[in-house]
Amino acid sequence: MTDWKRICPLDDIPRLGSRVVRRPGAEDIAIFRNADDEVFALHDKCPHKGGPLSQGIVHGRKVTCPLHGWNIGLEDGHAVAPDEGRCGRFEVKVEGGEVWLGV
Numbered sequence: 001m002t003d004w005k006r007i008c009p010l011d012d013i014p015r016l017g018s019r020v021v022r023r024p025g026a027e028d029i030a031i032f033r034n035a036d037d038e039v040f041a042l043h044d045k046c047p048h049k050g051g052p053l054s055q056g057i058v059h060g061r062k063v064t065c066p067l068h069g070w071n072i073g074l075e076d077g078h079a080v081a082p083d084e085g086r087c088g089r090f091e092v093k094v095e096g097g098e099v100w101l102g103v
Helices: none
Strands: 004-009 017-021 029-033 039-043 057-059 062-064 071-073 092-095 098-102
Touching: 004 017, 029 098, 039 092
Parallel strands: none
Antiparallel strands: 004 098, 017 029, 029 039, 057 062, 062 071, 092 098
């Protein structure tokens, strides 16, 4: 059973943008919102060189790392071929206009 933590109202995350959840002693989590108001949560660290994915460009269900242009799937955290690697993903949902993160 997943425990859920309220993060913020959906409108606090810009469309095609993100919000970072800071976790002392652990990697930060980036919560992304695409143009269709879908939300996704990944470690805020590109699998290539550790770039901050939260500063990348969101397009469709992908984010492009701002450092070297790798595309990362928002649904699964996998790099898009021909690149290889993945970053951790987290459960996230929207209920009543609020974003919830699975912990």
